[in-house]
Amino acid sequence: xxxxxxxSVDHWSQETSRSKAAILLVDDRPDNLDALEAVLKDFGxxxxxxxxxxxxxxxxxxxxxxxxxxxxxxxxxDGFETAELIRKRRRSRHTPIIFITxxxxxxxxxxxxxxxxxxxxxxxxxLSEVLKAKVGIFLELFQKSEEIRxxxxxxxxxxxxxxxxxxxxxxxxxxxxxxxxxxxxxLSGYAASEFIEGRKSYASVVHPDDAKVLSSALxxxxxxxxxxxxxxxxxxxxxxxCWVLDQGRAxxxxxxxxxxxxxxxxxxxxxxxAEEVLRDFLGRLIETRDNERRRVALELYDSTSPLLASLxxxxxxxxxxxxxxxPGASKILDDSLKLVDDVSHIVRNLSQLLHPSMLEQSGLxxxxxxxxxxxxxxxxxxxxxxxxxxLVRLSQDAEIALFRVAQESLASFLRRSxxxxxxxxLSVGTGEVTLEVSDKGQGMSRGSLGKxxxxxxxxxxxxxGMRERMRQLAGNLxxxxxxxxxxxxxxxxxxxxxxx
Numbered sequence: 230x231x232x233x234x235x236x237s238v239d240h241w242s243q244e245t246s247r248s249k250a251a252i253l254l255v256d257d258r259p260d261n262l263d264a265l266e267a268v269l270k271d272f273g274x275x276x277x278x279x280x281x282x283x284x285x286x287x288x289x290x291x292x293x294x295x296x297x298x299x300x301x302x303x304x305x306x307d308g309f310e311t312a313e314l315i316r317k318r319r320r321s322r323h324t325p326i327i328f329i330t331x332x333x334x335x336x337x338x339x340x341x342x343x344x345x346x347x348x349x350x351x352x353x354x355x356l357s358e359v360l361k362a363k364v365g366i367f368l369e370l371f372q373k374s375e376e377i378r379x380x381x382x383x384x385x386x387x388x389x390x391x392x393x394x395x396x397x398x399x400x401x402x403x404x405x406x407x408x409x410x411x412x413x414x415x416l417s418g419y420a421a422s423e424f425i426e427g428r429k430s431y432a433s434v435v436h437p438d439d440a441k442v443l444s445s446a447l448x449x450x451x452x453x454x455x456x457x458x459x460x461x462x463x464x465x466x467x468x469x470x471c472w473v474l475d476q477g478r479a480x481x482x483x484x485x486x487x488x489x490x491x492x493x494x495x496x497x498x499x500x501x502x503a504e505e506v507l508r509d510f511l512g513r514l515i516e517t518r519d520n521e522r523r524r525v526a527l528e529l530y531d532s533t534s535p536l537l538a539s540l541x542x543x544x545x546x547x548x549x550x551x552x553x554x555x556p557g558a559s560k561i562l563d564d565s566l567k568l569v570d571d572v573s574h575i576v577r578n579l580s581q582l583l584h585p586s587m588l589e590q591s592g593l594x595x596x597x598x599x600x601x602x603x604x605x606x607x608x609x610x611x612x613x614x615x616x617x618x619x620l621v622r623l624s625q626d627a628e629i630a631l632f633r634v635a636q637e638s639l640a641s642f643l644r645r646s647x648x649x650x651x652x653x654x655l656s657v658g659t660g661e662v663t664l665e666v667s668d669k670g671q672g673m674s675r676g677s678l679g680k681x682x683x684x685x686x687x688x689x690x691x692x693x694g695m696r697e698r699m700r701q702l703a704g705n706l707x708x709x710x711x712x713x714x715x716x717x718x719x720x721x722x723x724x725x726x727x728x729x
Contacts, residue, residue: 249273249274249275250274250275250294250295250368250371250372250375251274251275251276251277251292251293251294251295252269252272252274252275252276252277252294252295252296252297252298252364252368253277253279253285253288253289253294253296253297253298254266254269254276254277254278254279254298255279255281255282255284255285255297255298255299255300255303255308255311256279256280256298256300256303256329257280257281257300257303257304258300259280261300261329262278262280265298265360266278268357268360268361269360269361269364271361272361272364272365272368274295274368277294281303281304281305281306282303282305282306282307282308282310282311282314283305283306285297285299285311285315286311286314286315286318289315289318289320289321289324290320293320293321293324294321294324295325295367295368295370295371295372296324296325296326296327296364296367296368296371297315297324297325297326297327298327298329298351298364299311299312299326299327299328299329299347300328300329300330301328301329301330301334301338301342302330302331308328308329308330308342309341309342309345310345312326312328312342312345312346312347313345313346315346316345316346325348325349325367325370326346326347326348327347327348327349327350327351327363327364327367328342328347328349328350328351329350329351329353329355330342330350330351330352330353331352331353332352332353332354334350334352349363351363392412392495393412393416393474393493393494393495393496394409394410394411394412394413394416394421394493394494395408395409395410395492395493396408396409396410396413396477396491396492396493396494397409397489397490397491398431398447398489398490398492399489399490400451400479400480400486400487400488400489400490401451402444402448403430403432404431404432404443404444404447404490405424405427405430405431405432406424406425406431407425407489408425409421409424409425413494415496416463416465416471416473416494416496417434417463417465417466418465418466418467419434419466434463434464434465435461435462435463435464436461436462436463436464436470438462439461439462442459442461443459443461443475446459446475447490450477450478450479450487450490451479451487451490452487453479454479454481454485454487455478455479456476456477456478456479457475457476457477457478457479457490457492458474458475458476458477459474459475460472460473460474460475460497460501461473461475471496471498472496472497472498472500472501473494473495473496473497474494474495474496474497475492475493475494476492476493476495477490477491477492477493478490478491478492508697508700511693511694511697512697512701514694515694515697515698519629522583523583525583533572533573533576534573534576537569537572537573537576540569541566541569541570541573544562544565544566544569545566547562548562548563548566578603585599585600585632587599588625588628588629588632589625592620592622592623592628593620593623593628593631593632593655594616594617594619594620594655596628596632597614597616597632597635597653597655598614598616600632600635600636601614601635601639601653604639608643610643610649610651611651612639612651612652612653613651613652613653614653614654615652615653615654615655616653616654616655617655617656617657620655620657620662621657621723623662623721623723626702627662627702627721630695630698630699630702630704630719630721631655631662631664631719631721633694633695633698634664634666634695634698634699634706634717634719635653635664635666637692637694637695638666638717639651639653639666641692642666642668642715649668650668650669651666651667651668651669652665652666652667652669653665653666657723660722660723660724661704661720661721661722661723662720662721662723663718663719663720664718664719664720665716665717665718665719666716666717667714667715667716667717668714668715668716669713669714692706692708695719699719699720699721702721702722703721703722704719704720704721704722705719705720706718706719706720
């Protein structure tokens with residue numbers, strides 16, 4: 230036996246433990262069937278006997294076979310007649326048939342065999358190596374076909390169980406679907422067949438305001454051969470707008486050029502609505518907090534200032550007559566006057582921290598200089614201020630927003646950085662103003678950024694509140710941390726207009 234044939238037989242005997250293929254042996258003589266089994270048993274597959282064409286047809290109702298070895302000369306129904314009936318049945322139409330016949334078969338008989346559906350002949354007496362080689366080829370083909378069927382079944386199960394739509398689209402504009410699974414109907418209101426057959430263009434379903442963003446993302450993915458993911462709106466068949474998450478990747482050919490884009494579409498309308506509700510709630514909460522801070526600051530200052538002024542006046546009156554009060558009275562009165570002055574200073578600072586009135590009176594630069602100086606006095610942490618000499622007055626909302634970014638950032642660095650080395654810079658570019666607060670000391674890790682956001686959200690609205698404040702003013706806020714450097718950057722347009 231050749232090495233290649235031995236390898237083929239060994240391969241099939243090893244495959245036996247995983248899944249067995251069936252070989253149908255059809256001959257009216259038991260001794261011929263015994264001979265076939267003796268040769269083929271090394272494959273380790275199921276060898277099924279049939280003593281007639283009728284019995285073979287019955288067996289073909291129950292299972293599939295990798296190959297059929299069919300004797301030509303049988304009583305009642307010969308091999309050619311049996312093959313013709315096998316080919317007429319849908320299930321067995323493509324099952325390979327090898328005819329076994331005598332060496333004296335005529336060319337007409339061989340031609341009839343091929344016309345009946347045979348794929349090969351084995352002539353008696355046959356060499357066992359030849360029989361094994363031919364059967365091994367068809368076993369290999371059967372196994373490959375089974376693997377393909379199993380793969381297709383797994384794929385069908387996958388796309389059936391995925392709650393969104395699976396697709397393959399062309400890697401060039403207009404990015405139409407080559408395949409899309411049935412759940413696209415639930416997303417868009419249009420059947421998958423409408424997209425696949427070209428009766429409906431997916432580009433026509435995408436919301437006009439989002440079409441350019443989607444096309445740019447797909448173009449970049451196809452050009453660079455990378456993954457992509459974005460959220461955008463589509464307009465359903467019933468006219469409703471819904472949000473979808475589109476995630477996929479470019480699939481390249483051997484030439485490295487993207488052939489198509491594979492991906493998933495998921496509906497995220499519920500989440501987007503929830504996010505919008507949360508943003509609206511957060512915006513109202515921020516506004517309520519600012520109003521409450523303003524109210525408390527005014528009440529605190531207005532209610533305590535007259536009392537402290539009155540107390541100071543009375544203490545000065547007593548001080549003028551302190552000699553009559555006995556020894557040590559002057560010192561007690563001096564200490565009391567200093568204490569009242571300290572309390573007055575604390576009240577003023579607390580009132581400014583709650584609602585910095587100097588922002589309204591003198592602008593953002595004055596407010597930042599005052600707060601940073603006070604921060605250094607309170608904490609002992611030096612801050613490198615890089616502020617311009619002058620700054621055009623911004624809107625009240627913009628000045629408060631940028632002030633709060635500096636305030637919250639410094640407070641966060643103080644809580645989470647072991648050795649803060651802080652820089653606060655303010656710059657004006659073309660049509661925008663940028664505030665940058667950075668800590669070059671110990672900094673915050675990426676993990677603590679998430680913790681900072683969640684804790685501040687619960688306690689002070691923190692970074693989440695700052696982001697929402699920036700969004701409402703058509704600006705943005707970015708927080709980054711790398712090695713020992715943590716940076717908070719807030720950007721606002723100079724002509725700020727509040728958005729909801």
